Amino acid sequence: TDGANTVCVVIDTCVWIELASKPSLRPLLESLKESVNPSNRLVIPEPVMVEFNRNREDCRVSWERGFKGHLQGLKSIYLAIPEVKEDLARARDTAHQKIEKERGAISDSVDAVAEIMDDSEKWKPGPNDYEDTCSRCLRIEAPAVQKNRSSVGDCLLWRAVLSLLKSQVVWFCSANTSDFSDPKKKDELHPDLYTEASTEPHTLRYFSDPSVLIEELRNVKAREAPSTPLPRYYEYVPSAPSQCPNCNEVGSFTSGAYLRSRFGGLTLQYVCTSCRYHFDTGDFWD
Numbered sequence: 001t002d003g004a005n006t007v008c009v010v011i012d013t014c015v016w017i018e019l020a021s022k023p024s025l026r027p028l029l030e031s032l033k034e035s036v037n038p039s040n041r042l043v044i045p046e047p048v049m050v051e052f053n054r055n056r057e058d059c060r061v062s063w064e065r066g067f068k069g070h071l072q073g074l075k076s077i078y079l080a081i082p083e084v085k086e087d088l089a090r091a092r093d094t095a096h097q098k099i100e101k102e103r104g105a106i107s108d109s110v111d112a113v114a115e116i117m118d119d120s121e122k123w124k125p126g127p128n129d130y131e132d133t134c135s136r137c138l139r140i141e142a143p144a145v146q147k148n149r150s151s152v153g154d155c156l157l158w159r160a161v162l163s164l165l166k167s168q169v170v171w172f173c174s175a176n177t178s179d180f181s182d183p184k185k186k187d188e189l190h191p192d193l194y195t196e197a198s199t200e201p202h203t204l205r206y207f208s209d210p211s212v213l214i215e216e217l218r219n220v221k222a223r224e225a226p227s228t229p230l231p232r233y234y235e236y237v238p239s240a241p242s243q244c245p246n247c248n249e250v251g252s253f254t255s256g257a258y259l260r261s262r263f264g265g266l267t268l269q270y271v272c273t274s275c276r277y278h279f280d281t282g283d284f285w286d
Contacts, residue, residue, distance in 0.1 A: 008164050012157060012175065019109065023105050035218055046156075077243070079248075123160045142193050143158050143180050154179050162196065173207040173210055210233045211231070211232050257269060
């Protein structure tokens, strides 16, 4: 049988960080925890654990930072439309109350992810895995396909997937579509990675949308369609303000890009084409 009817689940660090740092995704996290069982084995590669622990404290503040970034745009709105100032003030007060309320919930989610990881099976890379990872980064081979950001963690994660495929079916989930997905079809695995996986004894399923993975896990557990719909992983996408808070130009922002942040690391930012002001959403890259 294919992997003795066992599904091995591997999830990229970027997904764990999102599940930990966004309150709206807590139902996804709870459902994932409930869906893990002897038939749906969750395996945590050591690099994922290292990366999550490195970003753990920032998970507690990244959502709050991004939320406050949106509030900065309220002032420019009521300057342009004075008659809505009172409504926007109430919205601002409500938003600050939500931040206070969700602060504890985010800490709980961070701890919940850490607990799930601690209770799961582990995969540890060996010398051959590090050698292969170094080669991929130097040669810019998938999943290290970004010339300016060849990720050791991504390559080691992929080595874990290949190793596990030797003994069981693997369901692999990553929202990092720029490295793991087909450049033309974000919901399909990169062609080079697909070719590699095809040489292993067991089958691989790739998920670029964590909501779909968790729904599939619920279906496997219940053997029926889940009765309660889950929140969508990609519902929250930070957007640029309609007016630049620096030069007051309307509609001047470029499409978002992950750029070096004053907070450290890469965050989703929008750049004003008039004055080059950077609107930092605080939404971190994995």
